[in-house]
Amino acid sequence: MSAPLPSERAFIPFVSVENMMRLVHHIGIETVLIELTDAIEADFRRWDLFDKTPRVASHSHDGVIELMPTSDGAVYSFKYVNGHPKNMAQGLQTVTAFGLLAEVSTGYPVLLTEMTLLTALRTAATSAMAAKHLAPANSRRLTLIGNGAQAEFQALAMKAVLGIEEVRLYDIDPRATEKTVRNLARTGLRLVPCTSAQAAIEGADIITTCTADKQFATILTDNMVGAGVHINAIGGDCPGKTELHRDILLRSDTFVEYPPQTRIEGEIQQMGADYPVTELWQVVSGRAPGRSSDGQITLFDSVGFAIEDFSALRYVREKLAGTDYFQKLDIIADPDDPRDLFGMLLRAA
Amino acid sequence: MSAPLPSERAFIPFVSVENMMRLVHHIGIETVLIELTDAIEADFRRWDLFDKTPRVASHSHDGVIELMPTSDGAVYSFKYVNGHPKNMAQGLQTVTAFGLLAEVSTGYPVLLTEMTLLTALRTAATSAMAAKHLAPANSRRLTLIGNGAQAEFQALAMKAVLGIEEVRLYDIDPRATEKTVRNLARTGLRLVPCTSAQAAIEGADIITTCTADKQFATILTDNMVGAGVHINAIGGDCPGKTELHRDILLRSDTFVEYPPQTRIEGEIQQMGADYPVTELWQVVSGRAPGRSSDGQITLFDSVGFAIEDFSALRYVREKLAGTDYFQKLDIIADPDDPRDLFGMLLRAA
Numbered sequence: 001m002s003a004p005l006p007s008e009r010a011f012i013p014f015v016s017v018e019n020m021m022r023l024v025h026h027i028g029i030e031t032v033l034i035e036l037t038d039a040i041e042a043d044f045r046r047w048d049l050f051d052k053t054p055r056v057a058s059h060s061h062d063g064v065i066e067l068m069p070t071s072d073g074a075v076y077s078f079k080y081v082n083g084h085p086k087n088m089a090q091g092l093q094t095v096t097a098f099g100l101l102a103e104v105s106t107g108y109p110v111l112l113t114e115m116t117l118l119t120a121l122r123t124a125a126t127s128a129m130a131a132k133h134l135a136p137a138n139s140r141r142l143t144l145i146g147n148g149a150q151a152e153f154q155a156l157a158m159k160a161v162l163g164i165e166e167v168r169l170y171d172i173d174p175r176a177t178e179k180t181v182r183n184l185a186r187t188g189l190r191l192v193p194c195t196s197a198q199a200a201i202e203g204a205d206i207i208t209t210c211t212a213d214k215q216f217a218t219i220l221t222d223n224m225v226g227a228g229v230h231i232n233a234i235g236g237d238c239p240g241k242t243e244l245h246r247d248i249l250l251r252s253d254t255f256v257e258y259p260p261q262t263r264i265e266g267e268i269q270q271m272g273a274d275y276p277v278t279e280l281w282q283v284v285s286g287r288a289p290g291r292s293s294d295g296q297i298t299l300f301d302s303v304g305f306a307i308e309d310f311s312a313l314r315y316v317r318e319k320l321a322g323t324d325y326f327q328k329l330d331i332i333a334d335p336d337d338p339r340d341l342f343g344m345l346l347r348a349a
Numbered sequence: 350m351s352a353p354l355p356s357e358r359a360f361i362p363f364v365s366v367e368n369m370m371r372l373v374h375h376i377g378i379e380t381v382l383i384e385l386t387d388a389i390e391a392d393f394r395r396w397d398l399f400d401k402t403p404r405v406a407s408h409s410h411d412g413v414i415e416l417m418p419t420s421d422g423a424v425y426s427f428k429y430v431n432g433h434p435k436n437m438a439q440g441l442q443t444v445t446a447f448g449l450l451a452e453v454s455t456g457y458p459v460l461l462t463e464m465t466l467l468t469a470l471r472t473a474a475t476s477a478m479a480a481k482h483l484a485p486a487n488s489r490r491l492t493l494i495g496n497g498a499q500a501e502f503q504a505l506a507m508k509a510v511l512g513i514e515e516v517r518l519y520d521i522d523p524r525a526t527e528k529t530v531r532n533l534a535r536t537g538l539r540l541v542p543c544t545s546a547q548a549a550i551e552g553a554d555i556i557t558t559c560t561a562d563k564q565f566a567t568i569l570t571d572n573m574v575g576a577g578v579h580i581n582a583i584g585g586d587c588p589g590k591t592e593l594h595r596d597i598l599l600r601s602d603t604f605v606e607y608p609p610q611t612r613i614e615g616e617i618q619q620m621g622a623d624y625p626v627t628e629l630w631q632v633v634s635g636r637a638p639g640r641s642s643d644g645q646i647t648l649f650d651s652v653g654f655a656i657e658d659f660s661a662l663r664y665v666r667e668k669l670a671g672t673d674y675f676q677k678l679d680i681i682a683d684p685d686d687p688r689d690l691f692g693m694l695l696r697a698a
Contacts, residue, residue: 009441010366016679017359021697029694056405058420060453065425067416071407076414078429080449082456088687092358092455096681100429104409106441107431116682120690152691176688183691329678330365332445333465338437339525341469342501342532345378348370 010334013326015113015316023316023325024117030160033153036125037132037161040311044129047281049073050307054261057238062086064238070306076102077310079115083238085212094149094212095119101313111317112329115309120150122312123304124157126257127232130300131162131206133283133290134255135230139205140165145197145219146211146235147171147180154208154232155184162206166190170200198224208232209243216240216270222247227295234302238265244299246270252297255280255290257305266301277301359683362675364462364665372665372674373466379509382502385474386481386510389660393478396630398422399656403610406587411435413587419655425451426659428464432587434561443498443561444468450662460666461678464658469499471661472653473506475606476581479649480511480555482632482639483604484579488554489514494546494568495560495584496520496529503557503581504533511555515539519549547573557581558592571596576644583651587614593648595619601646604629604639606654615650626650 015023024032043050055068063084070077081097088094097115102108131139142164144151151169158164167189171177177193184191194200201207201224209219212235225231225248235243244267256262256277268275280300282288291298320326335344364372373381392399404417412433419426430446437443446464451457480488491513493500497520507513516538520526526542533540543549550556550573558568561584571594574580580601584592593616605611605626617624629649631637640647669675684693 014678017682018679018697020682021694024694025698051407053405056402056416056418058400058418058425058453060420060422062454063456065418065420065451065453065456067405067418067427069405069407069414069416071409071414073409076407078416080427080451080458082451084454084456087455090455091685091687092457093681093683093687093690096457096683098458098680102414102429102431104407104414105411105433106436106439107412107414107433108441108445109429109447114680114682117690117694148688149690179686179689179692183689183695329363330367331447331463332442333366333369333463334442334445336440337528338440338442339497340528340532341442341466341498343528345370345373345466346532348367349374 009108010330010332011328012109012331013111013320014329015320015326017114017117019325020114020117023319023323026323027319030156032121033125033128033157033160036122036312036315037129037157039315040122040125040308041129041284043307043311044281044284052258054264055306068306068309070310071104074104075314076104077306077313079306079309081119099309099313101317108332111313113313113316118312118316120153122308123150123234124153126302126308127154127208127234127300128157128161129284130255130280130302131158131230131232134298134300135162136205136228136291136294141168141203141205142166143168143201143204143207145170145200145207145209147176148210148212150210150234151180152183154210155189156187158206159187159189166192168192168194168200168204170194170197204229206230206232209235211235211243216242218245219243220248221245225297227297229297231297231299232302233267233299239269242267242270249275249299252299253278254299254301255283256301257303261305262301262303265303268301358457359679359681360677361458361680362460362669363678364669364675366463366466368674369463369466372668372672375672376668379505381470382474382477382506382509385471385661385664386478386506388664389471389474389657390478390633392656392660393630393633401607403613404655417655417658419659420453423453424663425453426655426662428655428658430468448658448662450666457681460662462662462665467661467665469502471657472499472583473502475651475657476503476557476583476649477506477510478633479604479629479651480507480579480581483647483649484511485554485577485640485643490517490552490554491515492517492550492553492556494519494549494556494558496525497559497561499559499583500529501532503559504538505536507555508536508538515541517541517543517549517553519543519546553578555579555581558584560584560592564590566592567594568592569597570594574646576646578646580646580648581651582616582648588618591616591619598648601648602627603648603650604632605650606652610654611650611652614652617650
């Protein structure tokens with residue numbers, strides 16, 4: 001290779017899975033969850049500034065592949081993410097993801113990173129942000145139904161941001177619950193594995209459902225849900241996939257990220273187009289009330305939205321400064337004379 | 350780091366700019382252009398199989414960032430590409446790109462690659478494929494108006510695929526023409542730099558316009574275009590950006606990639622929604638006629654479509670086999686137990 005070295009602009013920082021884990025431990029998992037919650041909340045407060053579009057989904061028999069772009073006018077982000085419930089049986093992740101930040105003024109990428117871990121962190125942080133505004137005051141008891149890859153992140157975010165002390169756990173597969181209990185053993189949380197969903201939700205202030213089946217399921221029925229609880233429904237996140245019986249929705253005040261996406265993908269796909277929802281950003285920015293009475297059932301019908309990924313990507317970019325938790329990737333062809341792309345190719349011969 | 354090594358599935362092959370250049374020279378530039386033309390043509394023949402959607406564009410004052418996804422049911426692809434005409438003044442590329450292939454059945458990525466060079470190659474190959482079906486028989490003379498980053502690729506593809514012998518060149522900036530002449534000096538093409546568009550199109554069988562201004566421009570006016578010519582318009586590729594006077598469109602038979610996208614982005618954005626077009630895939634697969642008379646003016650109103658990128662990405666993946674023109678990138682978090690993402694993070698502490 002006699003080609004001249006590419007310019008600095010040709011290289012973009014790449015955060016591998018290994019480096020993401022190093023970065024998270026460097027900061028501390030709970031600190032990351034608290035700071036991500038703040039970062040997402042700050043972006044929800046300037047919601048109007050963002051270009052918003054429902055994610056672009058490619059559905060197949062086995063799952064879905066989605067692209068989730070957004071921009072605040074200065075920075076552009078997108079995430080690639082898949083959802084394949086059957087993957088687990090092959091020893092593969094149900095959800096994997098990576099993402100990118102770019103400069104709007106030039107279109108040049110400025111960060112490429114793994115986002116499987118980062119998505120788990122930002123999803124938990126988003127749940128915590130919603131619960132801050134919607135859960136009963138002084139919530140101390142969390143129920144986790146579905147103890148898969150997202151479970152520990154949810155528990156720790158609710159502990160770090162809300163002060164949750166007890167986590168009650170249920171999964172149709174007891175090994176999933178055992179795994180979650182093992183992983184959370186040293187966190188200071190009081191862990192109560194349960195043998196039924198009914199037992200798990202006893203006395204809960206917050207009920208989080210995060211199951212993965214790609215179908216209409218009924219993880220919670222109406223009679224299971226008492227007055228005053230906050231439900232954080234994060235597993236129903238694509239067309240044909242829900243977790244709650246519709247009667248629960250009829251008794252709840254429902255909060256969503258971006259209605260055009262949630263009406264297609266969320267729990268509310270079971271309801272008519274006129275089913276009332278409140279946009280979470282309006283609560284966060286003080287334009288709409290969150291919880292308004294002790295007996296109210298609040299439901300965060302969460303499907304995940306591009307702005308949360310934007311916040312997480314910007315957070316990672318800030319935290320990378322001054323560290324070596326990234327590689328530089330030669331992904332942008334950057335000839336000295338921008339019109340001379342072919343000349344650059346010729347000179348590499 | 351005491352974490353166990355990630356599994357093979359966690360690593361995906363990444364083709365850097367340097368490795369793409371090595372791969373192209375290993376195969377030979379003209380061979381790549383011929384084989385890419387064949388690959389794109391093969392996919393155009395099975396057009397019906399693909400998931401098709403107009404690209405997802407994020408427009409800003411200075412340019413556009415686009416995501417271009419497609420899938421044939423077995424393989425999914427997308428490209429990230431920007432278009433920023435003002436970049437050149439800062440010494441940056443107008444267009445940069447990268448792309449990805451993934452397995453539809455699992456959603457796992459299987460290839461990540463630079464696509465700035467690959468887009469230049471596939472755009473030229475697509476032009477050559479269209480010209481095979483639309484240009485006058487025995488075309489020998491090509492005019493290139495706009496001698497920027499795409500010019501040499503166009504010239505070589507038309508030589509390799511159609512047997513073009515003479516290339517007439519014009520650009521508003523004579524240095525761009527000089528650069529193109531210099532780069533094509535050893536290709537065996539007869540090169541004729543011209544001082545006006547009018548002079549450049551004299552005697553042309555094929556006229557290719559590839560200018561970059563983001564505005565309604567008139568690179569060709571009606572009186573400049575004689576009977577029987579094939580016009581390959583590739584510079585007008587976003588809303589508000591065109592190159593041809595509309596009177597030319599009124600005299601031409603116009604062929605396009607994907608009408609829902611071209612009506613927004615192509616030359617035909619100047620015409621009504623009922624302006625007749627023929628889809629190029631129908632010509633390629635024998636369902637619609639291409640050129641039908643000597644006097645006919647044919648126009649390929651090319652904006653670039655996701656299936657062309659799909660073909661190019663699959664081509665690169667095939668050609669990588671048995672070479673070392675790639676790195677392995679740790680971009681997919683892949684714990685031993687797929688539900689134990691958090692445990693993987695803990696063990697990395």
